[in-house]
Amino acid sequence: MAEKFDVIVVGAGPAGSAAAHTLAKAGLNVIMFERGEYPGSKNVMGGVIYRHQLQEIVPDFLESAPLERPIVQQNFWMMDEKSVFQMGYKGLEWAEAPHNNFTVLRAKFDQWFAGKAVEQGALLINETVVTEAIVEDGKVIGVRTDRPNGDVYADVVILADGVNSLLAKQLGFHKELKPSEVALAVMQVINLPAEKIEDRFNLEPNQGATIELFGDSTKGLLGTSFIYTNKESISIGVGTLLSGLMENRMKPYELLETLKQHPVVRKLIQGGEPKEYLAHLIPEGGYHSIPKLVDHGVMVVGDAAQLVNGIHREGSNLAMASGRMAAETVIMAKQVNDFSANILDAYRTNLMNSFVGQDLKKYKDAAHTLDRNPVYFKEYIPMMNRAASEMFTVDGVSKWDKQKKVMGMVQEKGTISTIRDLYRAWKVMK
Amino acid sequence: MSQPLKKVNVDDLQYLTRFVSDKESHLHIKDHNICKTKCEEKHCTVFCPAQVYKWEGERMFVGFEGCHECGSCRIGCPHDNIEWKYPKGGLGVVFRLA
Numbered sequence: 001m002a003e004k005f006d007v008i009v010v011g012a013g014p015a016g017s018a019a020a021h022t023l024a025k026a027g028l029n030v031i032m033f034e035r036g037e038y039p040g041s042k043n044v045m046g047g048v049i050y051r052h053q054l055q056e057i058v059p060d061f062l063e064s065a066p067l068e069r070p071i072v073q074q075n076f077w078m079m080d081e082k083s084v085f086q087m088g089y090k091g092l093e094w095a096e097a098p099h100n101n102f103t104v105l106r107a108k109f110d111q112w113f114a115g116k117a118v119e120q121g122a123l124l125i126n127e128t129v130v131t132e133a134i135v136e137d138g139k140v141i142g143v144r145t146d147r148p149n150g151d152v153y154a155d156v157v158i159l160a161d162g163v164n165s166l167l168a169k170q171l172g173f174h175k176e177l178k179p180s181e182v183a184l185a186v187m188q189v190i191n192l193p194a195e196k197i198e199d200r201f202n203l204e205p206n207q208g209a210t211i212e213l214f215g216d217s218t219k220g221l222l223g224t225s226f227i228y229t230n231k232e233s234i235s236i237g238v239g240t241l242l243s244g245l246m247e248n249r250m251k252p253y254e255l256l257e258t259l260k261q262h263p264v265v266r267k268l269i270q271g272g273e274p275k276e277y278l279a280h281l282i283p284e285g286g287y288h289s290i291p292k293l294v295d296h297g298v299m300v301v302g303d304a305a306q307l308v309n310g311i312h313r314e315g316s317n318l319a320m321a322s323g324r325m326a327a328e329t330v331i332m333a334k335q336v337n338d339f340s341a342n343i344l345d346a347y348r349t350n351l352m353n354s355f356v357g358q359d360l361k362k363y364k365d366a367a368h369t370l371d372r373n374p375v376y377f378k379e380y381i382p383m384m385n386r387a388a389s390e391m392f393t394v395d396g397v398s399k400w401d402k403q404k405k406v407m408g409m410v411q412e413k414g415t416i417s418t419i420r421d422l423y424r425a426w427k428v429m430k
Numbered sequence: 431m432s433q434p435l436k437k438v439n440v441d442d443l444q445y446l447t448r449f450v451s452d453k454e455s456h457l458h459i460k461d462h463n464i465c466k467t468k469c470e471e472k473h474c475t476v477f478c479p480a481q482v483y484k485w486e487g488e489r490m491f492v493g494f495e496g497c498h499e500c501g502s503c504r505i506g507c508p509h510d511n512i513e514w515k516y517p518k519g520g521l522g523v524v525f526r527l528a
Contacts, residue, residue, distance in 0.1 A: 040525065042525065
């Protein structure tokens with residue numbers, strides 16, 4: 001007779017470890033499967049983890065979590081080929097505890113987070129692929145793994161198996177993802193001495209900065225690039241919709257190389273030593289792509305549930321919050337010893353009422369609209385750069401005449417169509 | 431269209447990444463004839479971040495050993511012609527940093 005647990009968690013990323021931690025802390029018998037050599041070995045992220053959702057699970061995380069730098073400065077760069085229009089916010093309140101967010105390296109962070117779940121009593125099994133969910137009488141009752149005699153049973157299986165979530169697909173919770181629903185992100189970690197990073201990014205030791213880059217950094221494709229400061233390295237990457245890469249026959253690593261050599265970027269990473277190259281998919285379908293989240297004996301969390309807010313580059317926090325909420329529902333279900341969809345559905349309700357569901361709903365049409373109207377990335381960002389150049393270049397032309405020239409750019413594009421474009425953008429972002 | 435993208439040798443990137451290869455592939459072309467006769471674009475040879483797929487004139491070569499397991503090929507193949515599984519537990523790509 002195979003062993004039975006209260007809960008099986010598939011995947012030891014932020015969502016899975018959040019669930020396992022919460023369950024084990026409440027005294028439930030939890031087993032967590034990780035297909036990699038260690039948690040994090042299959043996971044990729046530019047690197048921003050948010051304090052709030054982590055602290056809800058591990059209140060004293062600051063004492064032991066492998067954090068790179070607390071972020072004090074968040075920049076947004078609207079890029080053209082030889083220029084950039086910059087916006088950003090630097091707040092030294094974020095340099096102080098409790099902080100807002102941090103850069104992390106996932107291979108270290110995920111091991112630490114899974115370790116915290118193990119400390120609470122969860123059993124972590126590495127190097128094990130869950131190949132299918134075992135279904136009996138319409139109920140998920142366990143999982144089959146790629147180990148000999150590898151069937152394991154539980155009252156509830158939590159699928160935290162990441163963006164590809166083959167298990168949710170097997171259960172019919174979602175169809176195959178479409179190329180327009182995923183971003184393919186490639187990134188590099190580039191080593192640089194701490195003082196170089198601090199000089200180039202205007203930081204004190206133990207302060208970090210993020211830059212999100214739009215426009216020329218993805219050659220007008222829908223997506224973003226990023227440059228994040230770690231302790232002694234910089235993470236730089238490009239993520240664009242897979243559909244955009246296909247339509248434009250672009251190689252993702254060439255987009256990244258082009259970004260690295262961009263004249264306004266290259267000095268930031270100059271002299272650095274590339275240490276790792278990584279690729280991963282990001283679920284970008286948003287609200288409309290959320291699959292079925294709950295059925296008898298099973299729940300879906302994190303990237304597997306497509307819980308990513310692409311507009312605000314949030315994902316790991318949505319993952320942790322969803323893992324925690326799924327676990328809290330199981331703890332409640334355990335009290336009444338009923339693990340039917342009806343009871344577990346409280347997870348879906350809680351999730352959709354929380355910031356996770358609300359934020360995804362707020363931006364439900366944003367990515368789709370930007371994808372359908374490439375004008376924003378392809379035309380308005382260059383226009384913004386030309387307008388700034390015009391206004392800031394002192395060449396004897398009066399400011400009134402300069403304003404006229406800038407307005408002329410808009411008229412060239414068509415005043416009505418510009419107003420329509422801006423209204424459409426406002427509508428999907430409001 | 432703007433300037434062409436900067437070229438880079440994928441092998442120079444791939445050597446930065448650690449792989450523990452299985453003996454057998456976790457990626458399978460379901461029907462090689464479809465690649466040959468039905469798929470002009472061969473998108474997978476372009477977008478795959480590790481250049482796992484290479485068209486060799488007659489047949490699609492699948493260099494699964496360098497796969498990052500991102501899933502793009504399964505989703506992006508217009509003919510749904512790639513059978514995509516995870517490598518066996520502990521095998522495949524091993525990210526050490528991010």
